[in-house]
Amino acid sequence: MRLFSAILIALTIMSCTPKNQVTVNINTTDIVTENFIGNGVQLDPYPHADTKDADWGLLMTPEKWARVYHRLDYMQPHFMRIVDQANWRYLKGFDKNNNPIIDFDTDEEKVLEQLLDYCEKNNITVLLGEWGVPYEVHDVDAGFSGILKGANDPVWISMIVDHLDYLINTKGYTCIRYFNLVNEPNGDWSTVDGDYDQWREGASMLAQALRDKGLDKTVTIAGPDAVAHCDNHKSDYTGMEWIHQAADDLKDDMGALEIHAYLEAHIIREGRIEIDYANLAEKAREVNLPILFGELGTDRNSAENQARVAKDPYACEDSQMDVYDFSYGIDMANATIQVMNTGFHGSAAWAADDAMHTLNDLGNKNEIKRWGFWNSLGTELCNNPADEAIRPWFYTWSLTCRYIQPGSSIVKTEVLNCEGLRVVTAVNGKQVTIGIVNTTEADHNLTLNADVASNALFQEFVYEENAYKVDAEEFPVAEQNKLSFKQNQLDISVAANSFRLLTTYSF
Structure with a gap:
């Protein structure tokens, strides 16, 4: 038995040595997912810093917003989740008869609208939502707690529909395609607190109200927005059962299945996403709905990460300090490659910017949520202008957004003889994008086999530790030489612990 184990280990090591030629077969006619929606980010209005009356005042100046948008212009997110609170934008309280006081002409509402203006201009699919029942989450008690009774309160449902009607019919936004009713309703931190029946009834009421208002042709419910690994x-x-149950109960009321996941690094590195989440993609196919990750990230609860949090005087416990590290770019690229190969239609990374949120959104400057590609308020909050710079994982995530376009087909890609090497292929007409991540400690020589025209030229982007190229604005730069398939074959070398993206797109 010991001899057999030793031989097995030796063979496994040999199968991923630099001397081994790894074969990757790409079948451009075997479609895993049609009409891919896109990868993107969660970018919320900055509730502590977006107006002069915000907790910190107007720190998100037009210049700060312009820099955010300029960076997004490179990334080209095609799917954006925007979550807010009615009472942060347009709900000004309740009158003496407990009727809501609504005002869509506030400075706070205008901030949301300028964010939607950007999405509209750039054809970004928006998933809009609210954190939970107003005055019941993410707020110091304003004296209105308890007036709204839950996610199935018809008063709240009516408010949501009136707001969507204003945004769609008055303001003319067509980018708002989906709506979340309550963030992560299966969590004990949610206003629903795991009460599936309350959430289901509220979602059903909202779907009917959208139909009654004639809005359902533009916006539909995405849900259940559950954290898949939270019980x-x-x-x-x-x-997981929340997602299956919602698909069964509300398949006629929803426009997309949508979930969240914060995955332990070893789950990603072992390739478990394609195993653990395959049944959800299959369920989506069964009910004929697209399926999305509305939030995707890595688990923050490790002792190592929390030790790093404790050393940062500005970070709260809900932070992922790996965003500063090269390795996070590898882990998130690995995750999204697996998500796409599993049959999902897109993912939004949590999150674009540290400056968006604080712990429980109470506005404490020493409890910011460090999850972003940057911290727009590094100078103002942390006395650290360097914190406003783009972090390494922007490189890999931005490329998976930019070069895997909406409407693409994710096709069958098979790695024959190397664990730890993952490849995804997106085809959009004559355009082809191939993402590769090598999570092993060895360099590999790859032979890619695919039915690709020999005159198609591929840009190549290379993300290796201390060796990836960026321009003066910290945006990815392609290698100088372009690649092409010869007789449906392309040989490339991929370094240990690295990411590569090949694309025929020339922008």
Whole structure:
């Protein structure tokens, strides 16, 4: 038995040595996912810093916003999740009869609208939502707690529909395609607190109200927005069961299945996403709905990460300090490659900017949520202008957004003889994009086999530690020489712990 184990280990090592030629077969006619929606980010209005009356005042100046948009212009996110609160934008409280006081002409509402203006201009699919029942989450008690009774309160449902009607019919936004009713309703931090029946009833009421208002042709519900690996003991269902149950109960009321996941690094590195989440993609196909990750990131709860948090005087416990590291670019590229190969239609990374949120959104400057590609308020909040710079993982995530365009087909890509090497291929007409991540400690020589025209030229982007190229604005720069398939074959070398993206797009 020991001899067999030793031989097996030796063969495994040999299968991923630099001397081994790894074969990758790409079948451009075997479609995993049609009409890919796109990868993107969560970018919320900055509730602590977006107006003169915000907790910190107007720190997100037009110049700050312009820099955010300029960086997004390079990334080209095609899917954006925007989550807010009614009482941060347009709900000004309740009158003496407990009727909501609504005002769509506020400075706060205008901030949301300028963010939607950007999405509209750039054809970004928007998933809009609210964190939860107004005055019940992310707020110091303003004296209105308890007036709204839950996610199935018809008053709240009516407010949401009136707001969507204003945004769509009055303001003319066509980018708002989906709506979340309550963030992560299966969590014990949610206003629903795992009460599936309350959420289901509210979602059904909202779907009917959208139909009654004639808005359902523009915007539909995406849900259940559950955290797939969170099991709330007060809920009748596990996180995974929430998604299956919602698909069964509300398949005619929803426009997309949508979930969240914060994955332990070893789950990503072992390739478990394609195993653990395949049944959700299959469920989406069964009910004929697209399926999306509304939030995707890595788990923050490790002792190592929390030790790093404790050393940062500005970070709260809900932070992922790996965003500063080269390795996070590898892990997130690995995750999204697996997500696409599993049959999902897109992912939004949590999150674009540290400056968006604080712990429980109470506005404490020493409790910011470090998850972003940058911190727009590094100078103002942390006395650290360098914190406003683009971080390494922008490189890999931006490329998966920019060069895997909406409407693409994700096709079958098979790595024959090397664990730890993952490849995704997107085809959009004559355009082809191939993403490769090598999570092993060895360099590999790859032979890519695909039915690709010999005159198609591929840009190549290379992300290796201390060796990836960026321009003066820290945007990715392609290698000087372009690549092409010869007789449907392309040989390339991929370094250990690296990412590569090949694309025929020339922009």
